[in-house]
Amino acid sequence: MPRPPGHGPGYEIKRQEIIDQAAELFARQGYAATGIAEIGQVAGLAKGALYYYIGSKENLLVEIQDRVLRPLLAAARRIAALDEEPVLRLRLLSQTLLELILARLDHIWVYEHDYRHLRGANRARLLRQRREFEKIVQDLLIAAMDSGAFRKLDPRLAMLQFLNMHNHTYQWAKPDGDWDAEFLSREYCATLISGFRSPTYDADDLEDRVTAYRTRTTR
Amino acid sequence: MPRPPGHGPGYEIKRQEIIDQAAELFARQGYAATGIAEIGQVAGLAKGALYYYIGSKENLLVEIQDRVLRPLLAAARRIAALDEEPVLRLRLLSQTLLELILARLDHIWVYEHDYRHLRGANRARLLRQRREFEKIVQDLLIAAMDSGAFRKLDPRLAMLQFLNMHNHTYQWAKPDGDWDAEFLSREYCATLISGFRSPTYDADDLEDRVTAYRTRTTR
Amino acid sequence: MPRPPGHGPGYEIKRQEIIDQAAELFARQGYAATGIAEIGQVAGLAKGALYYYIGSKENLLVEIQDRVLRPLLAAARRIAALDEEPVLRLRLLSQTLLELILARLDHIWVYEHDYRHLRGANRARLLRQRREFEKIVQDLLIAAMDSGAFRKLDPRLAMLQFLNMHNHTYQWAKPDGDWDAEFLSREYCATLISGFRSPTYDADDLEDRVTAYRTRTTR
Amino acid sequence: MPRPPGHGPGYEIKRQEIIDQAAELFARQGYAATGIAEIGQVAGLAKGALYYYIGSKENLLVEIQDRVLRPLLAAARRIAALDEEPVLRLRLLSQTLLELILARLDHIWVYEHDYRHLRGANRARLLRQRREFEKIVQDLLIAAMDSGAFRKLDPRLAMLQFLNMHNHTYQWAKPDGDWDAEFLSREYCATLISGFRSPTYDADDLEDRVTAYRTRTTR
DNA sequence: TATGAATGAGTCTTCATTCAT
DNA sequence: AATGAATGAAGACTCATTCAT
Numbered sequence: 001m002p003r004p005p006g007h008g009p010g011y012e013i014k015r016q017e018i019i020d021q022a023a024e025l026f027a028r029q030g031y032a033a034t035g036i037a038e039i040g041q042v043a044g045l046a047k048g049a050l051y052y053y054i055g056s057k058e059n060l061l062v063e064i065q066d067r068v069l070r071p072l073l074a075a076a077r078r079i080a081a082l083d084e085e086p087v088l089r090l091r092l093l094s095q096t097l098l099e100l101i102l103a104r105l106d107h108i109w110v111y112e113h114d115y116r117h118l119r120g121a122n123r124a125r126l127l128r129q130r131r132e133f134e135k136i137v138q139d140l141l142i143a144a145m146d147s148g149a150f151r152k153l154d155p156r157l158a159m160l161q162f163l164n165m166h167n168h169t170y171q172w173a174k175p176d177g178d179w180d181a182e183f184l185s186r187e188y189c190a191t192l193i194s195g196f197r198s199p200t201y202d203a204d205d206l207e208d209r210v211t212a213y214r215t216r217t218t219r
Numbered sequence: 220m221p222r223p224p225g226h227g228p229g230y231e232i233k234r235q236e237i238i239d240q241a242a243e244l245f246a247r248q249g250y251a252a253t254g255i256a257e258i259g260q261v262a263g264l265a266k267g268a269l270y271y272y273i274g275s276k277e278n279l280l281v282e283i284q285d286r287v288l289r290p291l292l293a294a295a296r297r298i299a300a301l302d303e304e305p306v307l308r309l310r311l312l313s314q315t316l317l318e319l320i321l322a323r324l325d326h327i328w329v330y331e332h333d334y335r336h337l338r339g340a341n342r343a344r345l346l347r348q349r350r351e352f353e354k355i356v357q358d359l360l361i362a363a364m365d366s367g368a369f370r371k372l373d374p375r376l377a378m379l380q381f382l383n384m385h386n387h388t389y390q391w392a393k394p395d396g397d398w399d400a401e402f403l404s405r406e407y408c409a410t411l412i413s414g415f416r417s418p419t420y421d422a423d424d425l426e427d428r429v430t431a432y433r434t435r436t437t438r
Numbered sequence: 439m440p441r442p443p444g445h446g447p448g449y450e451i452k453r454q455e456i457i458d459q460a461a462e463l464f465a466r467q468g469y470a471a472t473g474i475a476e477i478g479q480v481a482g483l484a485k486g487a488l489y490y491y492i493g494s495k496e497n498l499l500v501e502i503q504d505r506v507l508r509p510l511l512a513a514a515r516r517i518a519a520l521d522e523e524p525v526l527r528l529r530l531l532s533q534t535l536l537e538l539i540l541a542r543l544d545h546i547w548v549y550e551h552d553y554r555h556l557r558g559a560n561r562a563r564l565l566r567q568r569r570e571f572e573k574i575v576q577d578l579l580i581a582a583m584d585s586g587a588f589r590k591l592d593p594r595l596a597m598l599q600f601l602n603m604h605n606h607t608y609q610w611a612k613p614d615g616d617w618d619a620e621f622l623s624r625e626y627c628a629t630l631i632s633g634f635r636s637p638t639y640d641a642d643d644l645e646d647r648v649t650a651y652r653t654r655t656t657r
Numbered sequence: 658m659p660r661p662p663g664h665g666p667g668y669e670i671k672r673q674e675i676i677d678q679a680a681e682l683f684a685r686q687g688y689a690a691t692g693i694a695e696i697g698q699v700a701g702l703a704k705g706a707l708y709y710y711i712g713s714k715e716n717l718l719v720e721i722q723d724r725v726l727r728p729l730l731a732a733a734r735r736i737a738a739l740d741e742e743p744v745l746r747l748r749l750l751s752q753t754l755l756e757l758i759l760a761r762l763d764h765i766w767v768y769e770h771d772y773r774h775l776r777g778a779n780r781a782r783l784l785r786q787r788r789e790f791e792k793i794v795q796d797l798l799i800a801a802m803d804s805g806a807f808r809k810l811d812p813r814l815a816m817l818q819f820l821n822m823h824n825h826t827y828q829w830a831k832p833d834g835d836w837d838a839e840f841l842s843r844e845y846c847a848t849l850i851s852g853f854r855s856p857t858y859d860a861d862d863l864e865d866r867v868t869a870y871r872t873r874t875t876r
Numbered sequence: 877t878a879t880g881a882a883t884g885a886g887t888c889t890t891c892a893t894t895c896a897t
Numbered sequence: 898a899a900t901g902a903a904t905g906a907a908g909a910c911t912c913a914t915t916c917a918t
Binding site: 171179 | 247331335376384388390414
């Protein structure tokens with residue numbers, strides 16, 4: 001994401017605005033089917049000025065992917081490092097993931113659909129980050145098995161079930177849908193955990209523990 | 220899908236071949252990012268001859284969507300109409316769905332990603348069929364609730380969980396992956412049913428009943 | 439207009455049918471904007487068979503031009519050679535010309551609009567024939583001046599006025615219009631002759647002389 | 658004729674130049690037979706830049722039609738509204754019409770030949786304007802009849818004779834022909850008026866009255 | 877006689893990008 | 898900081914024509 005040197009104070013603000021607008025267009029029409037001219041029109045900028053801000057069309061895609069992956073990975077790393085029971089951490093991660101999906105539906109569309117249009121280094125970095133996120137989830141699942149909370153499952157398959165359930169949400173969620181991230185997370189986790197748990201594990205008080213955790217940390 | 224009248228015997232065969240090849244390209248690169256020239260090259264046909272077979276690029280997309288939706292809907296209708304317990308029918312539908320996904324991974328990519336590039340009547344028909352499929356699943360879930368097998372759930376949310384779990388599979392499945400449709404269906408359903416079931420419902424013998432059903436019907 | 443050797447009895451009939459149909463299409467849409475495929479469709483023939491009959495698209499144009507010019511020139515030569523007063527001959531020629539225009543409106547459209555798409559020898563021949571027709575008209579006008587019926591006019595300008603008046607008719611005439619060729623010829627000639635005539639020439643009995651001529655020759 | 662917003666000062670000039678060049682090509686070869694590539698070549702512009710100016714091929718056709726119809730209708734409306742004798746107004750309109758034809762021969766070719774390639778709203782507007790012009794002529798002819806100058810004629814047929822005579826001129830006129838609009842108008846009107854006039858109407862001083870009118874108004 | 881299949885140049889149009897100003 | 902003008906390759910699609918069968 002090379003930026004021309006020496007910018008005024010409004011540069012970055014305008015730039016972020018343009019990325020917002022591009023994300024919306026890409027989500028609605030697809031990256032390949034959206035023209036630079038269209039973005040310029042929505043941004044109220046002639047093509048020359050547009051390029052002054054964006055550098056290239058692929059750059060926009062990179063930025064949008066980044067806007068998804070950077071906070072996602074940061075949150076995932078933070079949650080995974082918490083000194084809490086693995087199942088609780090999974091539940092927290094679930095909600096964070098859903099919050100991000102619901103908050104930025106258009107970004108997620110682009111993230112899920114158009115990463116294949118990235119080339120070279122951009123693509124490699126993206127895939128690396130995706131794999132890191134998957135590993136965090138999988139490691140949490142393994143930890144839950146090791147702790148006796150979950151049965152012995154194929155960890156990769158468990159991780160994929162977890163991600164299937166969460167990641168596909170963008171396909172039908174609406175910006176102002178009936179269900180918020182907390183509710184969905186509770187429902188999804190209820191299903192998944194009842195499927196994964198070992199017979200001895202009692203999941204009934206999980207939500208209480210979530211509440212307790214939140215009280216503890218936001219105070 | 221209007222075709223010019225009067226074609227030789229080899230026409231339809233060649234046509235289906237081209238659709239195969241197009242599906243592979245669309246899956247890899249996206250519909251919008253795949254050029255007609257590229258398809259012609261892969262098909263070994265000049266542009267003129269290519270159009271003799273395909274009519275238009277959008278036509279290819281329609282055919283691919285149809286190849287997914289026609290068998291899917293047919294199977295779903297058939298299974299829904301079976302005189303079997305709802306949970307068993309869900310399990311059968313799950314496997315059929317996964318069989319279709321795994322057998323035609325590229326078609327599913329296109330189906331999931333590029334339906335938005337359909338216009339007008341083609342798009343309307345597609346959405347109608349998608350909704351019909353969703354309704355079949357949802358009605359099965361309602362039947363399972365009515366039979367006492369499942370708890371009282373929000374039927375739409377249950378349906379979406381079911382489809383999240385299954386439909387997202389195309390994102391990571393490989394043509395020669397380790398897991399076949401039967402295995403995945405067993406695992407997915409185990410998770411979902413343990414999440415959905417009422418306390419009194421015993422799901423442990425479901426797989427036996429699946430086996431029994433298969434024996435009964437294939438004899 | 440090369441024709442493949444050795445044809446069955448139906449060949450020429452079918453061929454003429456195709457030219458008819460092509461003329462209609464060319465008239466409605468223009469030569470350049472009408473496709474061979476369209477002609478084939480209207481003729482109920484696949485492209486291969488079509489070419490068996492027509493040889494080439496330009497050939498169709500040549501034939502249509504011929505269908506206009508051959509009878510037109512034949513009639514013009516015949517009328518010009520009549521042993522009748524020049525003004526009467528002009529009146530007869532006028533009617534013949536209008537009969538041809540009204541009888542074959544589509545051919546005339548093509549004749550007037552698309553002769554420029556002819557190339558080389560075809561074009562040269564066409565222009566030669568057009569000039570011959572113009573010369574016949576002009577010579578009749580000169581004869582009328584020499585006979586004292588018409589004033590001394592610029593013969594070329596008189597000829598052009600005559601042709602302006604007649605040839606532009608195709609632009610607004612309808613296949614089943616209110617006015618037939620005889621009526622239009624009477625009206626056009628009344629206007630033209632009253633403009634061209636010398637003060638001493640009495641045009642009032644022209645129509646009687648036309649009737650007399652017709653009675654004489656059709657008996 | 659929508660144009661992209663925001664253009665520099667040279668834009669419209671260049672645009673008009675391109676329309677000029679296109680009109681010449683269309684006139685020589687026909688609209689359908691002239692390629693965008695050819696226009697670009699003549700304009701010295703690559704295809705992209707060409708489209709920056711023209712928007713679409715049909716747009717060029719619309720502009721050319723407009724260049725004919727706008728001044729024609731404006732002049733016709735102005736002349737029709739003059740407080741002069743109807744026959745004089747017809748004579749003035751005739752000359753204006755011929756001036757326009759001779760001044761823009763190529764535009765008139767396109768106007769007469771290719772209006773059928775317009776579609777939808779463009780076509781409707783064109784036909785409406787053509788009919789308005791025809792109505793103006795016809796109303797003048799009716800006024801001349803009402804004033805006693807002309808015999809009782811079929812007004813529509815009289816109008817068509819008037820337009821036949823004038824409009825067909827483009828078919829043979831040359832850019833630097835021997836005859837100017839004033840001369841042709843005098844000749845055409847002499848013919849038409851002598852054909853249309855009532856026995857009592859004296860047309861001999863019409864040209865004097867034209868001269869008088871011109872002197873009066875240009876002073 | 878007639879067909880279906882093929883071609884490849886050609887159709888109009890849009891693309892992402894650049895750059896002098 | 899921003900613009901208008903330009904490019905040329907690529908976009909989907911149609912064309913008249915050929916030819917083995």
